[in-house]
Amino acid sequence: MEYARNAGADGFSTYSYRSTNNTGQTWSDWYPYVAANLFTASAPIPDMPWRDPAFATEGTLWGRVTDTITGDPMDDATVQVGSLDPVQTDGNGYYVVTLIPATAVGTAYDVTASYPGYSDRTEAGVVVAGDVSELDILLGDCLDDSDCDDGAFCNGAETCSGGSCVAGADACPGQVCDEDSDACVDCLTDADCDDGLFCNGAEQCENGTCVQGPDPCPGRLCDETFADACVECRTAGDCDDRDACTRDVCVMGECDHAPVVCPIGQLCDPDTGECLDLYCLTDADCDDENPCTLDECIEGMCRNMDIECPEGERCDSDTGECVEDTELGAGQCVPALCDDGDPCTIEECVDTDGDAVEECINRPVECLEGEECDADTGECVPEKAKTARGTTRGGCGLFSSLGFVTLPLYMLVWVGIRSRARRRG
Numbered sequence: 001m002e003y004a005r006n007a008g009a010d011g012f013s014t015y016s017y018r019s020t021n022n023t024g025q026t027w028s029d030w031y032p033y034v035a036a037n038l039f040t041a042s043a044p045i046p047d048m049p050w051r052d053p054a055f056a057t058e059g060t061l062w063g064r065v066t067d068t069i070t071g072d073p074m075d076d077a078t079v080q081v082g083s084l085d086p087v088q089t090d091g092n093g094y095y096v097v098t099l100i101p102a103t104a105v106g107t108a109y110d111v112t113a114s115y116p117g118y119s120d121r122t123e124a125g126v127v128v129a130g131d132v133s134e135l136d137i138l139l140g141d142c143l144d145d146s147d148c149d150d151g152a153f154c155n156g157a158e159t160c161s162g163g164s165c166v167a168g169a170d171a172c173p174g175q176v177c178d179e180d181s182d183a184c185v186d187c188l189t190d191a192d193c194d195d196g197l198f199c200n201g202a203e204q205c206e207n208g209t210c211v212q213g214p215d216p217c218p219g220r221l222c223d224e225t226f227a228d229a230c231v232e233c234r235t236a237g238d239c240d241d242r243d244a245c246t247r248d249v250c251v252m253g254e255c256d257h258a259p260v261v262c263p264i265g266q267l268c269d270p271d272t273g274e275c276l277d278l279y280c281l282t283d284a285d286c287d288d289e290n291p292c293t294l295d296e297c298i299e300g301m302c303r304n305m306d307i308e309c310p311e312g313e314r315c316d317s318d319t320g321e322c323v324e325d326t327e328l329g330a331g332q333c334v335p336a337l338c339d340d341g342d343p344c345t346i347e348e349c350v351d352t353d354g355d356a357v358e359e360c361i362n363r364p365v366e367c368l369e370g371e372e373c374d375a376d377t378g379e380c381v382p383e384k385a386k387t388a389r390g391t392t393r394g395g396c397g398l399f400s401s402l403g404f405v406t407l408p409l410y411m412l413v414w415v416g417i418r419s420r421a422r423r424r425g
Contacts, residue, residue, distance in 0.1 A: 056130025
């Protein structure tokens with residue numbers, strides 16, 4: 001450099017100690033030597049109109065590229081400002097880019113530095129018209145994986161690649177990561193367990209494990225599509241009451257059992273649900289709403305028989321049960337209380353004198369001619385032949401002291417009919 005100046009060189013000259021220094025001196029000794037031996041006096045500062053903000057349209061950017069870990073300058077690194085042509089750093093890692101279009105208030109540029117084996121690094125730089133701006137760039141985040149470890153478990157194990165840290169993969173794919181325990185679990189809160197379904201209950205998180213919720217509709221059906229509701233039914237099949245004579249439908253989650261309506265003179269067959277031409281099918285069809293009658297359906301016809309109670313009892317019109325008759329009022333007569341103990345009499349209550357007061361009457365049982373009442377059963381039976389004095393009870397036989405057999409009248413008629421039949425034969 002001294003040789004160049006002595007030879008009349010007019011301008012600036014640069015020198016790289018890395019290419020000429022073989023004495024073992026550090027590069028930092030070079031600049032004091034130059035200042036003391038070459039540039040002993042200050043050079044005059046020339047006019048620089050290009051630095052006047054009133055006229056300048058371009059600016060300059062310079063800086064240094066160093067290794068992040070070691071701090072060493074990076075020789076021959078590439079630096080590019082925006083889309084301008086790239087420049088290379090010198091042996092001390094310095095770069096200078098001139099003639100960069102800019103404004104007086106500053107223009108922003110992406111400044112990218114790259115070096116083989118390192119990841120590119122882009123920094124934001126601002127260039128001011130008529131001025132020189134500085135931007136230093138660090139390349140390389142790491143030397144090995146340990147330089148990248150951020151101490152967190154859930155974001156995975158970071159690695160060092162090309163001098164740059166690379167984020168780790170999800171530590172718990174498909175699960176929830178618990179940073180406090182450095183563990184993969186199914187859940188941390190109840191919300192982590194929610195599967196979005198109503199009918200399987202509200203899931204809960206217990207000790208990192210999801211637990212199925214209780215049945216939200218105990219004793220009822222759950223409809224996942226009907227506003228997440230508990231219902232009596234979802235389809236008509238859920239409403240089947242096993243009665244063919246009802247129309248079972250499901251309406252808005254509730255069962256309706258409308259009875260089958262048959263035309264007049266027909267009833268619904270409980271086996272088929274069809275309308276048949278019958279007055280009744282079951283005893284229930286014959287209900288006359290009188291508790292003191294026995295309602296029966298016999299071959300399609302109703303029969304309503306009064307309930308017969310034992311002697312001294314009557315049918316309770318409210319319950320249909322036989323109860324002790326202790327409430328007999330004045331002028332009332334109950335045939336059962338008129339019993340004289342004779343099976344061959346009929347007990348009746350009769351108003352004999354028209355005063356609306358009934359009295360007990362024990363009327364003899366009337367039998368057909370040739371019959372008599374059996375004193376044991378009260379039923380009418382054929383008269384028995386009697387020979388005492390040649391007479392019969394009722395006086396319907398023939399009398400003879402000559403040994404004729406005394407027969408009841410109906411037997412004589414029968415004998416006569418048989419005799420005429422034989423003569424015709």
